Amino acid sequence: MDNKMNKRTLEMKKMHVLQAATELFSVKSYESTTMSDISKKADVSFGSVASYFGNKESLFAICIEQPLGEFVTRFLDFNLSPDSFVDELEKMIKGHIILFSKMKVYLRLIVQVIAQHERFPNEFNVVVQHTRLIQNGIAKFIRKGQELGKLMDGDSEKLSVAYVNFLFGTVLSYAFNPSQEEQDEFILIAIRMFGPII
Structure with missing residues (x-):
């Protein structure tokens, strides 16, 4: 005991x-x-x-790498065969905005690594690998929606990159987390990015 x-x-x-x-x-x-x-x-x-x-260098690397696996898992927690694709899209985006808001301090650290990729090459490579997993997962979601005729045709890879950048920009540009009203507006903007066919 x-x-x-x-x-x-x-x-x-x-x-x-x-x-x-x-x-x-x-x-x-x-x-x-x-x-x-x-x-x-x-x-x-x-x-x-x-x-x-x-040492400090090892601790910094762990601070970057340890949360990434869970972050990717939570980010990719959506249903590729939902009853309503548009409802799943809205739910996914809402979940992403909440996830980014909760992990804002950590994500600011990720931005530092990206901005100083020559200073932190190992950490940068780990971040890039996990970012690709996220973007590939979103691209897969987009392609599935397009195949089902629920999302407009377009380049799923470029849209996934634009969407992830949108999340980083909207959440990290606020000193504090966006209000509920602002989050609702961001969800509508993000939904339009995906081009749902209703």
């Missing part, structure tokens, strides 16, 4: 360190964030941060 508790406590501490590091890297930048800053924010000792994750 004690071993389970100790393991759980350790995992929670690691999670707090990752959350603190992600927020500091996102707000202050990689260069301006120190391991000491992270340990203070996570309320753990400096030595614990180092023993959990090694």
Whole structure:
């Protein structure tokens, strides 16, 4: 029982360190964030941060890579054979806007990696691989809608890229999350991007 508790406590501490590091890297930048800053924010000792994750470079890589798998899974959680394709499209877009809003701090960190791809080549490659999974999944959704005659014909790959960029732009351009009214407007704009045939 004690071993389970100790393991759980350790995992929670690691999670707090990752959350603190992600927020500091996102707000202050990689260069301006120190391991000491992270340990203070996570309320753990400096030595614990180092023993959990090694150096700052390793911790940064984990902050980038660890959430990506879950993010992609949640992003691609839509039905390719729904009863109503237009209803599924609206539900998918709404889910994406909520997901991006909840993960805004992390996504700002992703933008830093993209903007400084020469500084962070390994992290950049991981981000690109996962972005391709997202874009390919959306392109598949678009092609399915086109095959069913529910979406207008067009280049599914280019539309998927435009849609992902739309999500990044709309959510990350706000200091705070968009209001419900603004989210509803963005959903309508995104639906029009897909060209539903009603």
